Amino acid sequence: MLPLEALEKLRFYLDDFKFNEGLLLCPNPLLHSKINIIIHEIRELCRKITLFLPVSVSKNLLHRTSLENVDFISLVIPSYRELKTNIQTVKMLLSQGIDNLEAYVLLDSNYDFVNVLSIIDLCKSYGLKITIGPKFYNSPNTDKFIEKVAKKENVEIGLHYGKKYFYNAIKVFIENYPITVLTSTSGEKCRTLYLSPYGNFSKCPHSRFEINYRRITREELRKMLFSPCVISHNTIGLSPRINVYFVAKDGIEILGDILELLELISQVNSFRAACKALGVSPSTYWERIKNLEEKLGVALLISVRGGRKKGITILTDFAKELLREYKHIREKVLVSLYEYK
Incomplete structure (x- = not known):
């Protein structure tokens, strides 16, 4: 939908001025019939171009003509499942000799820590550059991620080294593999312009x-170009947090951290691995689980130590039903929060 006339007018008004970088953000830019012309126009306005593609992009659209005219390609990855399902897209891009390829791992407020680590491991196996950050123009939710990953073995947290896109960035080394984590909006001296698909100019989508x-x-x-960052100048930057827990009829509480642990166990089938991912003590939480099972009069976990399933921990039927209800309530609350926003 992007009208080419908008880019032409921008180039006319800015004369010889050039942006450091142009970011093509679109659900699927390769579907635009005039994508090559758009890239050419942006090339006249910017010193380098980064094209963001969903990892689920149709392989039939991956023509060299569009991709060879950009400086960087960033594959947007919302989940491990999405990456695993579309791993052929990664292979196809690499087989075309495209080495300026980045994996952009989306981190929203409800991210799954184990899921993110799985994405990182798979991206590492293909030698991809990795950046972890929010959906663009949103505030990052990376503080908790950095806290959790810092507790893992063979992890080093670097200092802020500069800016990437609209954000401040640091390097995190996981088993010596460098990963860029976007930590906060750059705010100061933000010199950006946003052009919507309808040809509307603004500082960013949050601008009125x-x-x-x-x-x-x-x-x-x-005036837009030199105006302050809208995101970083929100009054206090408060955001709502939720904590879902259950209370049995006799007042026994099943707290949120226990439910989070059960959710991780259901994914990794290991009590110790789930505790490690959460950065908590296995011995402490094992005692808490056992005390809770005793109070409830029902088991939550089954540990299998022999046979083909040696060394795994799985949820009981009661725990599975509890987890289903927890996810259902959490999803309803999150939807309500988004509607509130």
């Missing part, structure tokens, strides 16, 4: 001030 390219003036473009 936008003007269509047909009416924009040189002065208004300059």
Whole structure:
């Protein structure tokens, strides 16, 4: 939908000015019939171009003509399942000799820590550069991730080394493999412009001030360009947090951290691995689980130490039903929060 006239007008008004980087953000930019012309226009405006592609992009669209004219390609990965299902896309891009390939791992407020680690491991096996960050123009949720990953073995946390995209960035070394983590909005001296698919210019999607390219003036473009970051100037930057837990009829509480642990165990089939991922003590939580089972009069976990399933921990039917109810309630609350926003 992006009108080419908007890019032409921008180039006309900015004269010889060039942005350091142009980011092509679109659910699937390769579906645009004039993508090559758009890339050419952006090349006239920016020193380098990063094209963001969903990892689920159709392999039939991966033509060299579009991709060879950008400087970087960033595959947006929302989950391990999405990456695993579309791993042929990664292989196809690498087989075309594209080595400026990055995996952009989305981290929202409800991310799954084990899921993120699985994505990292799979990306490492293909030698991909990895960046972890939020959906663009949102505040990052990486603080908790850094806290958890710092507790793992063979992990080093570096210092802030500069900026990437609109965010401050640090390097995290997981088993000596460098990963970029976006930590906060850069805010200071933010010199960005956002062009919507409809040809509206603004500082960013959060800005209330936008003007269509047909009416924009040189002065208004300059005003947008040098205005402060909208995200970093929100009053206090409060965001709601939820904590779901259950209370039995006799007042016995099944707290949120126990439910989170059960959820991880259901995914990795290991009590110790789940505790390690959460950064908690296995011995402490084993005692808590046993005390809770005794109070409830029902088992939550089954540990299998022999046979083909040697050394795994699985949930009982009661725990599975408890987890289903927990996920259902959590999802309803999260949907309500998004609607509230």
